Amino acid sequence: MIWELFLVFIKVGLLSFGGGYAVIPMIQHEAIAGGWLSEMEFQEVVSIAGMSPGPVATNTATLLGYRVSGMEGAIAATLGMVLPSFILIIMISIFFYRVRDSKWMKTVFYGLRPVIAGLIAYAAIHFGFMGNSDTFFTWQTFGTVIIVVIALFGLVKHKMHPLTIIVASGILGVAFF
Numbered sequence: 001m002i003w004e005l006f007l008v009f010i011k012v013g014l015l016s017f018g019g020g021y022a023v024i025p026m027i028q029h030e031a032i033a034g035g036w037l038s039e040m041e042f043q044e045v046v047s048i049a050g051m052s053p054g055p056v057a058t059n060t061a062t063l064l065g066y067r068v069s070g071m072e073g074a075i076a077a078t079l080g081m082v083l084p085s086f087i088l089i090i091m092i093s094i095f096f097y098r099v100r101d102s103k104w105m106k107t108v109f110y111g112l113r114p115v116i117a118g119l120i121a122y123a124a125i126h127f128g129f130m131g132n133s134d135t136f137f138t139w140q141t142f143g144t145v146i147i148v149v150i151a152l153f154g155l156v157k158h159k160m161h162p163l164t165i166i167v168a169s170g171i172l173g174v175a176f177f
Contacts, residue, residue, distance in 0.1 A: 001069050002076045008034065009061050009080025020056035027060055036068045058082060143176035 016023040049059035065077025
């Protein structure tokens with residue numbers, strides 16, 4: 001069972017893209033197809049993993065492995081989940097270390113800045129404003145925009161510390177919502 005957990009999570013770690021929550025359906029398929037957990041048990045595991053600090057996919061793998069085979073299962077599932085990414089990061093780091101001073105590489109990274117900013121803006125709009133509502137302009141959208149404007153004003157104009165902005169935004173979020 002330990003070896004099976006390791007191999008399943010190696011496969012998940014190798015073939016999954018898109019971040020933790022994008023991997024959950026693949027883990028769910030493997031857990032239910034393997035007969036390790038029921039639908040309800042899997043939902044409990046993901047709920048606990050989501051509330052735990054750290055990446056949700058790795059936490060889910062760890063908890064699932066623990067439920068299936070105890071501490072050995074948790075270790076096998078976690079290693080299987082993180083090993084492909086770890087090896088890939090090491091290989092990419094070696095490559096980037098060799099080409100870090102290349103003018104071509106600096107140009108590529110400079111060109112990626114607006115793409116990354118656009119992806120972050122898309123994620124903020126998609127997940128922050130759209131929700132389950134059919135209309136874009138709701139009181140929640142208005143409140144969120146006000147919090148964002150106040151946070152940006154505090155950061156740019158008054159040079160406030162980001163931690164202060166995060167705490168103040170959280171307090172305003174609780175007050176609005």
